Amino acid sequence: MSFTWIEKLEAEKKTETDYRKSGSRWEVVVKPEQVEAAARAAWDAGYFIEDISVVDLQEGFLVVYHFDHWQSPGRVTFKVLVPHEKPEVPTISHIHSGANWHERESFDFFGVVFTGHPDLKPLLLPDDLGFHPLLKKPEERASLDAIANVPEKPQEKPQEASGQAP
Amino acid sequence: MNPEQAFRNLAGDFYTRSLQPGPTENTLILNMGPQHPSTHGVLRIVLELDGEYILRADPVLGYIHRMHEKMGEVKTFAQYLPNMGRVDYLHALAWNWAYVGAVEKLCGVEVSERAEYLRVVTSEMNRISSHFVWWGAYLLDLGAFTPIMYAFDDREWLLDLLQIVTGSRLTYCYFRFGGVSDDVTPEFVEGTLKWCEHMRERLPMYKALVTDNVILRNRCEEIGPIDLDMARRYGATGPVLRGSGVAYDVRRAEPYSVYDRFQFEIPVGTGAGDAMDRYLVRLAEIEQSLNIIEQALKTLPEGPHMHEKAPKRLKAPKGETYFAVEGARGKIGVHLLSDGGKNPYRVKLRAPGFSNLSLFAELVRGVLLADAVSILGSLDMVIPEIDR
Amino acid sequence: MNVLGIHIAIELIQIVVAVVVFLAFIGVNVLILVLMERKVAGRFQRRPGPFEVGPHGSLQTLADAVKMMAKELHTPGGADKILFWAAPIITFAPVVVCFMPVPFGPKYLTGWEMNLGVVLILAFSGLGVFGICLAGWSSNNKYSLIGAARAVAQSVAYEIPLLLSVLAVAFQVGSLNLSVITAGQGSWPWQWNVVVQPLSFFIFFVSTLGETNRAPFDLPEAESELTAGFHTEYSGMGFGVFFMAEYAAMVVVCSVGTILFLGGWNGPLVNGPWWFLAKVYGLLFVMMWLRWTFPRVRFDQLLNINWKWLTPLALLNLLVVALMVKLV
Numbered sequence A: 001m002s003f004t005w006i007e008k009l010e011a012e013k014k015t016e017t018d019y020r021k022s023g024s025r026w027e028v029v030v031k032p033e034q035v036e037a038a039a040r041a042a043w044d045a046g047y048f049i050e051d052i053s054v055v056d057l058q059e060g061f062l063v064v065y066h067f068d069h070w071q072s073p074g075r076v077t078f079k080v081l082v083p084h085e086k087p088e089v090p091t092i093s094h095i096h097s098g099a100n101w102h103e104r105e106s107f108d109f110f111g112v113v114f115t116g117h118p119d120l121k122p123l124l125l126p127d128d129l130g131f132h133p134l135l136k137k138p139e140e141r142a143s144l145d146a147i148a149n150v151p152e153k154p155q156e157k158p159q160e161a162s163g164q165a166p
Numbered sequence B: 001m002n003p004e005q006a007f008r009n010l011a012g013d014f015y016t017r018s019l020q021p022g023p024t025e026n027t028l029i030l031n032m033g034p035q036h037p038s039t040h041g042v043l044r045i046v047l048e049l050d051g052e053y054i055l056r057a058d059p060v061l062g063y064i065h066r067m068h069e070k071m072g073e074v075k076t077f078a079q080y081l082p083n084m085g086r087v088d089y090l091h092a093l094a095w096n097w098a099y100v101g102a103v104e105k106l107c108g109v110e111v112s113e114r115a116e117y118l119r120v121v122t123s124e125m126n127r128i129s130s131h132f133v134w135w136g137a138y139l140l141d142l143g144a145f146t147p148i149m150y151a152f153d154d155r156e157w158l159l160d161l162l163q164i165v166t167g168s169r170l171t172y173c174y175f176r177f178g179g180v181s182d183d184v185t186p187e188f189v190e191g192t193l194k195w196c197e198h199m200r201e202r203l204p205m206y207k208a209l210v211t212d213n214v215i216l217r218n219r220c221e222e223i224g225p226i227d228l229d230m231a232r233r234y235g236a237t238g239p240v241l242r243g244s245g246v247a248y249d250v251r252r253a254e255p256y257s258v259y260d261r262f263q264f265e266i267p268v269g270t271g272a273g274d275a276m277d278r279y280l281v282r283l284a285e286i287e288q289s290l291n292i293i294e295q296a297l298k299t300l301p302e303g304p305h306m307h308e309k310a311p312k313r314l315k316a317p318k319g320e321t322y323f324a325v326e327g328a329r330g331k332i333g334v335h336l337l338s339d340g341g342k343n344p345y346r347v348k349l350r351a352p353g354f355s356n357l358s359l360f361a362e363l364v365r366g367v368l369l370a371d372a373v374s375i376l377g378s379l380d381m382v383i384p385e386i387d388r
Numbered sequence C: 001m002n003v004l005g006i007h008i009a010i011e012l013i014q015i016v017v018a019v020v021v022f023l024a025f026i027g028v029n030v031l032i033l034v035l036m037e038r039k040v041a042g043r044f045q046r047r048p049g050p051f052e053v054g055p056h057g058s059l060q061t062l063a064d065a066v067k068m069m070a071k072e073l074h075t076p077g078g079a080d081k082i083l084f085w086a087a088p089i090i091t092f093a094p095v096v097v098c099f100m101p102v103p104f105g106p107k108y109l110t111g112w113e114m115n116l117g118v119v120l121i122l123a124f125s126g127l128g129v130f131g132i133c134l135a136g137w138s139s140n141n142k143y144s145l146i147g148a149a150r151a152v153a154q155s156v157a158y159e160i161p162l163l164l165s166v167l168a169v170a171f172q173v174g175s176l177n178l179s180v181i182t183a184g185q186g187s188w189p190w191q192w193n194v195v196v197q198p199l200s201f202f203i204f205f206v207s208t209l210g211e212t213n214r215a216p217f218d219l220p221e222a223e224s225e226l227t228a229g230f231h232t233e234y235s236g237m238g239f240g241v242f243f244m245a246e247y248a249a250m251v252v253v254c255s256v257g258t259i260l261f262l263g264g265w266n267g268p269l270v271n272g273p274w275w276f277l278a279k280v281y282g283l284l285f286v287m288m289w290l291r292w293t294f295p296r297v298r299f300d301q302l303l304n305i306n307w308k309w310l311t312p313l314a315l316l317n318l319l320v321v322a323l324m325v326k327l328v
Helices: A032-044 A099-110 B003-010 B014-018 B068-074 B081-087 B089-107 B113-141 B147-166 B186-211 B214-220 B228-234 B275-298 B352-358 B369-378 B383-387 C003-044 C060-070 C081-098 C117-138 C142-173 C178-183 C198-211 C237-261 C273-293 C299-327
Strands: A013-016 A026-030 A047-056 A061-069 A076-082 A088-090 A113-115 B028-032 B044-050 B053-060 B318-326 B331-339 B346-350
Touching (some): A026 A032, A032 A047, A032 A061, A047 B331, A076 A088, A099 B352, B014 B044, B068 B346, B089 B113, B113 B147, B113 B275, B113 B369, B228 B352, C003 C060, C003 C081, C003 C237, C060 C237, C081 C237, C117 C142, C142 C198, C142 C299, C178 C237, C237 C273
Antiparallel strands (some): A013 A026, B331 B346
16 A cells, blocks of 8 residues: 555655554644645545544644545544634535535534535534534643654564454 | 514524525425434434425434533543443444444553454344344335334344343443453353344345335335445445445454454445445345354353453553444444543544435435435434434 | 105115215224224234234224324414315215215115216215315425325326226126126126136226325325325324225225125125125235235336336226127
């Protein structure tokens, strides 16, 4: 399974992660304006959108995109960090139609606005709720390196036979 | 009621109004649900109809939204376990597994081998019981009142077996971090093997009575074809994807537990990915699950049902992880983040039904209302899983 | 008073008595049929059916009837009151009339001897569609409207092969009088019309399933699609009247089928109304059997079956019968 398409991506930081511990093969941190190009590259490489989730951190909202592929265990994670004051990310629902609902849900829970989304109305919460439930209080928020320390792929990895608990 | 109230009722609510009138003047905006016999839970679909043809459909969710993801943040890791049984109550053990597997991956907890086999056996039995409910309910939607009775008759025996070992009939909470909560008795093993034999004799009857029926074939064939492009755009998984011909099964693609020790096939649809293909895929999956159960029970290793080093008090390190399993509806994923505290920092539940239902709006354009009911049934929705 | 006046008076009394008797007959029949349907359904589904009320559940329908009569008659907001409550009556009334020309037994067991019994039955069974249409329209409910539209299209469509298959028998016998048709058939099964015209019987039976909105053609009341179709908004006795009308219509068409094809009150040893009732209940059992076995046919497929298959077949059948009658 070649990940050359990742190497060609414009991104802030690319890490090859330990699949056994994190469930993801690559973690790519992108800037908001690079999201669309990354999603398009994922589509062209044959990936499908698995989910989009948001994590409320001290530094801002971390929008996490998971993409997976039919032919190989090659989950790829994209991460975008947006500040609390201006939580805007371009939408990818014109490339991956499934992202439409995932983005609506993220908007519902966190208030992250996906610019360019055709119909960003509430999905799961009542339309007159007035607040975003999953936001954390500022004193409860953790910092980015406190949680997302996804381990890098170890250099010499012994190829264990499958059959062990992952 | 006063005229203002009456007018407000006529104008519909936020979701009905947001579906602006379509191109022609003669369209009818109809609400299918949230109380409706065939939406399998509280799903509301706002339809714009031209006669019997659907011009646009807009599913409205949230009628059974319980904010499981928030509950994950205020409960400890162990307290959150029973929640998983309620997300998709029909295949509760798969959600159990997804969460327990994510926590075990994060904390580095090992599972005993006997527990792995027991997890496989009970989860596959749960998959069969979920498919029975789907089969009966789907045929009930199509107007055949009898097959659901036969399916539930067989399912009763299965639920009795699962009750012996897990203590529950529907919303199981059987898995623990490092194993399962209780060991099985030889009575369970014998009973399950006998039940598997009985099922193998019953499945041909299901086929002869229902699958080969010409009326059913006319209601299912060429209805709701999902091509590969649409399936990939929406992230469809499970029988919805396999009906379109893609042999993507999490048990083979991202192997977990001991599934690679068993021989089983992945049934795929051979046609255009219509409702009949999805129907046949699910019936074939029942047979494959029977194979897995029999193989697992015959080679069940001795040992403890919980790993010796399983922690009594779970101490989660900082980090994030993602774990996926194959549920009856598709790929169940749990994205777990922890900051070292007692509670998870963020639990994101990836429900297969969520992605599968999102393609309904596009799939159902231009289709007859009766066919929309058939399509909805063939997608096998459990709304609590979609709403969480 | 002249002789004509006395005759008219006697005939009026006869009609009134007949109507009352038939209302009672329908009432008793509905009681039995509903129980039979539920027991049959239960047995097909591996369960016993109603079992608590009365010995083996035999008083269940009586209890249900009492419950239904005790319920509130609620008119939905915005519904047209007059039409809403007229609809069940308009659906039910023609069915009572349809029983008039039916000969239950060899002598004097007919409501009203008439030469055009077949025509009367066909005409009045077409009137029931009005009631359904009104029910759907006046309910102020989109589901009811769709259900009513479906019901009207279906009933009107299936009247045609029904008519044609009945005509085939009329051609053969040479009369539209139901008593004459019955008398023309012998006591033993091989002397009944079904042996001579099996295709007509098949077309007739399928058309009656379509006419009475029974499964597999029960889309107008499709519970799983339109909640309850045209009678969604009716409660209590309003629904009860629709219910009775449906079962009474079933009895009517099975009676007609028995007379036309299965020999009416003729039977092996002793002719009499018992054979008639036995055959009617046999046909009703087959109707119920079909309902609990097959899924529902989709609406356009249902109309397709009628226009593309049944009607041409019925026309062909009629042509063949006409030729045979002329030549033989």
